[in-house]
Every structure is written in C-alpha cells, then in structure tokens.
Amino acid sequence: MHCGRFLRPLTRRDMLERCANGFGLVALSALLAEQQGQAAAPPGVRRAGSGLHHPARARQVIFLYMDGGPSQVDTFDYKPLLEKYHGQDPHRVFKVEPTQFDNVGKVMASPWKFRRHGQSGLWVSDLFPHVAKWADELCVVRSLVSKFPEHTSANYFLHTGSGLQGRPSLGAWLSYGLGSLNQNLPAFVVLNGGLIPPGGLDNFNSGFLPAAHQGSLFRAGNPPVANIRPLESNPAQQRDKLSLIRQLDRAAARGFVGEDAVESAIANYETAFRMQSAVPELMALQGETSTTLQRYGFEAKYEPTRIFARQCLLARRLIERGVRFVELTCPNIGADRWDQHSNLRSGHEGNARAVDQPIAALLEDLKKRGLLDTTLVVWGGEFGRTPFAQGSDGRDHNQYGFTMWLAGGGVKAGSVYGETDEWGYKVVKDRVEIHDLHALILHLLGVDHKRLTFRFGGRDMRLTDVHGEIHQALLG
Numbered sequence: 482m483h484c485g486r487f488l489r490p491l492t493r494r495d496m497l498e499r500c501a502n503g504f505g506l507v508a509l510s511a512l513l514a515e516q517q518g519q520a521a522a523p524p525g526v527r528r529a530g531s532g533l534h535h536p537a538r539a540r541q542v543i544f545l546y547m548d549g550g551p552s553q554v555d556t557f558d559y560k561p562l563l564e565k566y567h568g569q570d571p572h573r574v575f576k577v578e579p580t581q582f583d584n585v586g587k588v589m590a591s592p593w594k595f596r597r598h599g600q601s602g603l604w605v606s607d608l609f610p611h612v613a614k615w616a617d618e619l620c621v622v623r624s625l626v627s628k629f630p631e632h633t634s635a636n637y638f639l640h641t642g643s644g645l646q647g648r649p650s651l652g653a654w655l656s657y658g659l660g661s662l663n664q665n666l667p668a669f670v671v672l673n674g675g676l677i678p679p680g681g682l683d684n685f686n687s688g689f690l691p692a693a694h695q696g697s698l699f700r701a702g703n704p705p706v707a708n709i710r711p712l713e714s715n716p717a718q719q720r721d722k723l724s725l726i727r728q729l730d731r732a733a734a735r736g737f738v739g740e741d742a743v744e745s746a747i748a749n750y751e752t753a754f755r756m757q758s759a760v761p762e763l764m765a766l767q768g769e770t771s772t773t774l775q776r777y778g779f780e781a782k783y784e785p786t787r788i789f790a791r792q793c794l795l796a797r798r799l800i801e802r803g804v805r806f807v808e809l810t811c812p813n814i815g816a817d818r819w820d821q822h823s824n825l826r827s828g829h830e831g832n833a834r835a836v837d838q839p840i841a842a843l844l845e846d847l848k849k850r851g852l853l854d855t856t857l858v859v860w861g862g863e864f865g866r867t868p869f870a871q872g873s874d875g876r877d878h879n880q881y882g883f884t885m886w887l888a889g890g891g892v893k894a895g896s897v898y899g900e901t902d903e904w905g906y907k908v909v910k911d912r913v914e915i916h917d918l919h920a921l922i923l924h925l926l927g928v929d930h931k932r933l934t935f936r937f938g939g940r941d942m943r944l945t946d947v948h949g950e951i952h953q954a955l956l957g
Contacts, residue, residue, distance in 0.1 A: 538891025624899020857890025
C-alpha cells in the first residue's frame with residue numbers, strides 16, 4: 482500500500498524487464514573496464530581476471546586442417562621396413578585390424594623419398610620441400626589416435642571433442658573463454674578454401690555455448706562474406722539504420738531477458754556492422770609486396786596453390802588483427818581431399834602441392850614479424866592411413882596411429898614426440914588422444930581445460946569431457 486492506494490506487486494517478468502537496462506549497464510561497464518585494462522597492458526600480456534588460469538605461452542591459433550586424413554607414412558613418419566616388405570601380404574607380417582572398406586591389399590612402401598632436414602634431423606618426405614626448410618620449428622607428434630574410423634564422427638571428434646553432432650567447436654570454446662583481441666572481427670574465423678569437411682558446418686558450431694561464439698565462415702575470394710558491402714548510399718544513412726535496429730533490438734530484448742537467440746542476434750548485428758569496415762581493409766592486399774605474394778604462391782600455375790596462398794596470407798593478417806582462432810580448410814584439387822582410397826600418388830601430390838609453399842611462407846612471415854612465439858600453428862587431419870594398400874594403389878583409414886605437427890606458441894621446436902610401430906600402423910609409445918591435443922592447446926593459451934566449463938543439461942560441460950592429459954614433453 483502506498484499513499485492510500487493498493488499497488489499490484491511486481492511479477493518476476495516485470496522486475497526483469499524494468500531492470501534489464503541496469504543489467505546492460507553493468508555488463509557494459511565490465512566490458513569497458515576490460516578494454517581499458519587491456520589497453521593499458523603491454524603487448525602480449527593479459528591482465529589478471531581476463532580469463533587466464535596461468536601465464537599463456539600463446540595468444541592465438543591457426544589450424545591448418547588437412548581434410549580427409551593425410552598418410553603419416555608418406556609425410557612425416559618414415560618407415561623403411563615398408564620398403565623391405567613392399568608387395569607382401571600384410572596378414573603374414575602383422576595383425577590387420579578391420580578397415581573402413583575391408584579391401585586389404587599388399588604392404589605398400591611410400592612412393593616418396595624421405596630425407597633428414599635441419600639441425601634437428603627431422604624426417605620429412607619429398608611431398609613437402611618447402612615445409613621441410615622449417616623442420617627446426619616443428620614439433621611433430623607421431624602418436625595421435627582417434628576413436629572413430631569414419632570421416633563425419635572423426636571430424637566432430639577432432640573439432641569438438643565428441644563424435645556426436647552438436648557440440649561446441651574448439652574455436653567456439655576459445656572465443657567463449659578468451660574472447661577476441663579485436664572487437665571489429667569475430668574471435669573465431671574459418672577460411673574456406675572450397676571444401677567443407679564431412680559433418681558440415683557443425684564442425685564450427687557453438688553448440689550449447691552462446692551462438693555469438695560460432696565460427697564465421699569466410700570464403701577465399703572477394704568478397705569473403707555475403708552482404709559485407711553497405712547498401713546505403715552514405716555512412717550517415719547506415720548509422721541511422723543501425724540506430725533503428727538497436728532500438729528495435731532493445732525493445733525485443735526487454736521481452737526476452739536472458740534468451741541466447743535474441744542476445745546473440747543483437748551481438749552479431751553489432752559485429753556485422755563493425756566488420757563492414759574491418760573486412761574490406763583485411764582483404765586489401767595492395768600493401769603486401771610482390772615478393773611476399775610470390776613467396777606465398779600467388780603466381781603459381783596450379784590454381785589450388787593460389788587459393789591456399791590467399792588463405793594463408795589472410796590467416797596471417799587475421800592474426801595481426803587479433804582474431805583468436807583461425808581455421809583453414811583445403812582447396813578442391815579435383816580429388817577426394819587427402820582421402821586417397823585409390824590413386825595415392827596423384828592425390829597426395831596434388832594436395833601437398835596446394836599447401837606446401839603457402840604454409841612455409843606463413844611460417845616465415847610469422848617468424849619474421851615476431852608472431853610465431855605467440856601463435857600456435859597446428860597441422861593435421863582427422864586420422865591417418867594404413868601402411869598396406871587398399872586395392873592396389875590407395876590407403877584406407879587408420880585411427881590407430883597418425884601424425885600431426887605443431888609450431889610456435891610455446892611448443893618444443895625441432896622435436897619428435899611419440900612412436901608408431903615399425904610399420905607406422907599403431908602407436909607403441911607416448912599415445913596422444915584428441916582430448917590430450919585439445920588440453921594442450923588450451924594450456925598453451927593459458928586455460929586449464931578442467932576449469933573451462935559451461936553449465937548445460939544439469940552438468941558442467943567442457944571441451945575435454947572428463948579426459949585430457951598435458952604431455953609436458955611437448956612444451957618448449
């Protein structure tokens with residue numbers, strides 16, 4: 482009762498509606514405080530309370546995703562015994578596990594020569610003459626395993642830590658946990674060279690995390706994003722239009738307090754507006770020297786090389802602009818990705834020719850610009866291949882042992898970790914699970930994988946589920 486009048490008590494919805502602006506101001510003040518703190522921090526340093534659990538060795542990640550599963554015994558895991566037993570029945574020399582297509586051929590030696598490179602003496606096949614020059618920067622992990630022998634589930638597992646559809650991607654977890662270093666660009670960007678992995682866009686999904694953290698898909702061409710060019714005739718008209726959208730969004734938000742779909746849509750509108758100025762500048766390569774473009778492969782006769790060259794150069798430019806996680810997908814070479822169930826020689830040669838020169842140029846650029854120390858580069862696919870043929874000239878899927886390499890970002894340069902057996906078939910030493918890889922990546926960025934959680938379905942969910950081990954020998 483107030484002044485002789487009875488007042489209807491506030492319902493919970495009424496209270497939330499009336500307090501919505503206050504909540505927004507609290508969030509805004511926290512955001513501004515964080516921005517001011519970051520602005521005052523020295524380059525490469527994040528203030529306490531910014532989401533880090535321990536000092537970070539890296540700030541950003543570039544994932545060079547090799548779609549389809551490159552063959553470890555044809556790339557970075559040299560097995561001379563395959564030459565000795567080439568053409569023999571594999572069942573007579575080792576136990577053959579069930580394969581995806583159950584078409585087991587003879588033991589098959591690699592069609593490519595392996596050579597030692599750098600002071601580290603790292604074995605690299607002739608498929609990668611350019612990357613081989615950077616052997617002393619690579620941390621080669623030869624003991625990865627997967628739980629899935631089929632592309633879609635294996636891709637979900639590699640990207641999200643679960644073989645099931647719908648979980649948040651690694652990039653989404655990093656966006657959620659650490660945010661972006663540039664408010665004008667998304668924290669998680671996928672540079673699509675032409676091939677979306679099996680499993681589709683759910684490989685880059687935000688899952689149960691807020692939708693604002695999903696991967697933003699950029700095409701390799703120009704424009705990279707649909708509707709990135711303003712349709713308004715002048716900037717003032719565009720600002721008026723955005724102001725109206727903000728008013729409508731605020732009105733809608735008052736009726737849907739706490740609804741992720743609404744709040745993420747508002748956040749994405751704001752990001753899209755800022756991207757209209759940031760993305761054209763990102764794509765303007767006129768400032769790059771002709772020497773730089775040539776090093777990346779912009780003048781290559783092979784079109785897939787030119788496509789991947791642009792992706793790698795854009796990845797470097799995104800890192801320079803503070804994007805947290807950048808993933809590159811493969812260009813289309815006319816074969817089935819790295820998935821050579823037949824025609825291994827032509828397929829792997831085409832894929833390596835597309836990515837080798839651009840990756841080497843990317844590593845060189847990051848090194849010269851002082852970015853490699855704080856940028857973790859990850860190369861690899863969802864599984865490996867068998868040491869015996871599928872049919873006569875291909876290799877089937879192999880989840881029992883495969884290779885990935887890392888560079889920069891605090892890993893041990895010029896090193897090899899783990900072993901497969903003498904055939905390159907199964908891991909026999911220092912087994913590394915996909916959960917371990919995810920835990921390592923988070924650790925290098927200053928995040929404890931056990932403490933980065935999100936409450937969903939009555940449970941504190943995390944990228945590594947209840948698994949994940951940090952292999953200390955991988956740290957530099």
